[in-house]
Amino acid sequence: MKIILAGGRRITYNLAKLLISKGSNLVIINRDKRYCEELARQIKALIINGDASRIEILQRAEIFENDIVLALTPLDEDNLIISQLCKKVLGVMNVYTLVNDPENVEVFHKLGIENVINITEMLSGLIEQRVSSKLTNIMSFEEGKGLVLQLSVEEDFPANGIMLKDLGLPKGAIIGAITREEELIVPHGETVLKTGDRLAIMCKPSVQTQTVKTIAGKD
Amino acid sequence: MAKRNSLYIIIVGCGRLGSTIASNLSNKGHSVVVVDKVESSFDHLTQEFTGFSIVGNATEIVALKKAKIDKADMVLALTNNDNINYMVSQVAKEVYNIETVIARIYNPDNVMLFKQINVRVIIPMLLAENYFNRIFQEIMGEEK
Numbered sequence: 001m002k003i004i005l006a007g008g009r010r011i012t013y014n015l016a017k018l019l020i021s022k023g024s025n026l027v028i029i030n031r032d033k034r035y036c037e038e039l040a041r042q043i044k045a046l047i048i049n050g051d052a053s054r055i056e057i058l059q060r061a062e063i064f065e066n067d068i069v070l071a072l073t074p075l076d077e078d079n080l081i082i083s084q085l086c087k088k089v090l091g092v093m094n095v096y097t098l099v100n101d102p103e104n105v106e107v108f109h110k111l112g113i114e115n116v117i118n119i120t121e122m123l124s125g126l127i128e129q130r131v132s133s134k135l136t137n138i139m140s141f142e143e144g145k146g147l148v149l150q151l152s153v154e155e156d157f158p159a160n161g162i163m164l165k166d167l168g169l170p171k172g173a174i175i176g177a178i179t180r181e182e183e184l185i186v187p188h189g190e191t192v193l194k195t196g197d198r199l200a201i202m203c204k205p206s207v208q209t210q211t212v213k214t215i216a217g218k219d
Numbered sequence: 220m221a222k223r224n225s226l227y228i229i230i231v232g233c234g235r236l237g238s239t240i241a242s243n244l245s246n247k248g249h250s251v252v253v254v255d256k257v258e259s260s261f262d263h264l265t266q267e268f269t270g271f272s273i274v275g276n277a278t279e280i281v282a283l284k285k286a287k288i289d290k291a292d293m294v295l296a297l298t299n300n301d302n303i304n305y306m307v308s309q310v311a312k313e314v315y316n317i318e319t320v321i322a323r324i325y326n327p328d329n330v331m332l333f334k335q336i337n338v339r340v341i342i343p344m345l346l347a348e349n350y351f352n353r354i355f356q357e358i359m360g361e362e363k
Contacts, residue, residue, distance in 0.1 A: 053302050054328050077278045077306040084332055085311075103280050110314045 001028055001066055006052035006082050009035065010074030010097070014069075016043050023143055027061045052189040053081045055089060068094040074102050083113050105143070117145055140205075148176075151215060153197040159215040165189035173203035225249055229291045231277040231307050232298030236323060238263030240295065245270045252286045255298075289314050296322040296338075301329065308338040324351050 002025040005012045016039070017024055019082040026045035030036050036049040045081075050057035052073070063069065071079035079097050084094040096115045099105050108116050121144050141147045153160055159167055164175060164187055178185040179198040185191065193199075199208045201212050226249045226279035230241045230359050233255040242265040245251045251270035255261065261272045275282030277298070288294065294311040304322040311317040313336060320338045324330060333340050 017348065019351070049273050056328055075278075075302070077302040080306050080309070081302045081329065084305075085329065088332065088335060101279055104278075107280055107310060107314060112313075184221065 001025070001068070002065055004029065004061055004067060005071065006058075006069065006071050006208070007031070012072055013043070015040065015072075016045060024217065027063075029057060029061060033081045039070050039116050041071060053078045053085070058082075058085055058090065063090050063092060065091045065093060068096070069090060070096045070098070072098045072101060076100050076108075080108065080111070084111075087112070118144055144205060147203055147208055149199075149201040149203065149208065149211070151199045151201060151212065153193050153199065153215070155195045155216055157216050160195055161187070162193055164193070165190050167193075167214065169201075169211070169214055170203075170207040170210045172207045173201060176200050176202050223292075226292040227287075227290055228252070228293045228295065229254065229286050229288060229311075230295045230297060231255075232296065232304075232323075233260040233263060233265060233272070234297070234299060237295070237297040238265075238268075240297070241270065242268045254282055254286050258312075259337065278303055280310070283307070283310065288317070291315070292319055293319040293321070296320070299325070301325045301326055305329070305332060308333060309336055312338060 001181045003019055004027045005016060006029045012028060012030070015199065016028060020043065027048065028039060028043070028045050029048045029050060030039070031049070031051045033049050036047050037212045040047050045149070048060055050060070052058060063086065069092050071082040073079050073082070076099055079099070083097045085156065086095050096117055097108060097113050098117045098119060099108055100119065102118055105116050105118050122140070125138060125140055175187055177200040178187050178191065180194065180196070199215070201211060203219055223352065228244055228249050228251050230237050230251060230253045233241065233253045237253060238317050241251050241253045246267040247268050251268070252273060253261065253264070254273045254275055255269065256274065256276045258274045264272070273286050275285060277283060283291060288311065296307040297313060298304055307318065308322045310321050311320045321341065322333055322338050323341045323343065325343065327342050327344060330340055330342065
């Protein structure tokens with residue numbers, strides 16, 4: 001099984017280094033000749049200079065059905081056609097498509113592209129994490145439809161000393177686990193929150209702000 | 220659809236081909252909307268054109284929504300970029316179920332992708348080749 005990285009610059013280089021260190025067999029396709037030469041000097045992979053949105057270039061990579069393809073160009077229309085050629089013509093099962101315009105995520109789903117990497121939303125999630133200081137960690141799953149937030153209860157939080165059933169979390173948010181003095185508790189309605197509790201909260205992105213507000217107060 | 224004499228047609232790409240077709244269809248009484256990301260490309264339209272023009276990138280769904288793609292009878296993807304034409308065609312066909320979608324493609328390599336989704340294609344290279352063959356045959360015929 002090999003991994004094909006189609007298009008992209010910095011992200012391709014760094015991803016390639018990471019994947020090779022894990023022992024993957026890589027093929028990189030890029031239409032910029034100089035960039036290909038640069039990659040060839042630094043990376044041990046098959047490097048093909050050409051436009052990955054053309055079937056004849058993809059065929060040169062000898063892609064098989066169980067290979068993994070990542071479409072990483074900065075243009076959504078190019079990533080769409082690369083993905084469709086791989087899926088519909090070459091029969092590749094695992095295709096991952098970078099979507100630059102978040103509005104295209106839904107469109108791509110409707111067009112049969114299941115594995116969408118929504119880079120803009122990932123970045124904005126990271127920024128939100130920095131901005132709201134009380135969150136220690138944030139992770140999204142199911143392509144951003146769900147979030148896991150991590151939050152430590154501080155003394156002045158409105159949630160401190162409150163029983164979970166009285167907390168009034170918004171619909172679409174649930175406290176999945178509490179770490180209290182190294183011990184993991186799976187909470188129920190009667191569990192009382194204490195200072196120092198580390199909460200793992202699952203929620204929908206739409207109620208993220210309200211959830212944090214309910215537990216931590218203003219922020 | 221064939222019986223209606225006025226259609227709502229969206230044309231993406233207002234270069235020489237897009238603008239000529241837009242002006243023609245508008246002159247024939249159809250409602251035409253042209254979409255192009257460069258405003259000055261609308262200068263190509265002739266005075267016969269009485270439709271609307273929208274500045275926008277057709278690979279951003281907002282531009283197509285602004286053109287009311289859900290109401291269109293026909294979508295023509297005529298930009299000079301095959302990949303954009305494919306994306307516009309597939310969105311028109313599979314998201315908005317537009318019956319007639321026609322695309323211009325420069326590189327016949329990827330033509331099977333268009334055909335798979337029932338998009339009709341115009342391939343200038345093949346048209347030119349056919350025309351050349353016709354002229355060539357005529358010449359050869361005369362010499363016999």
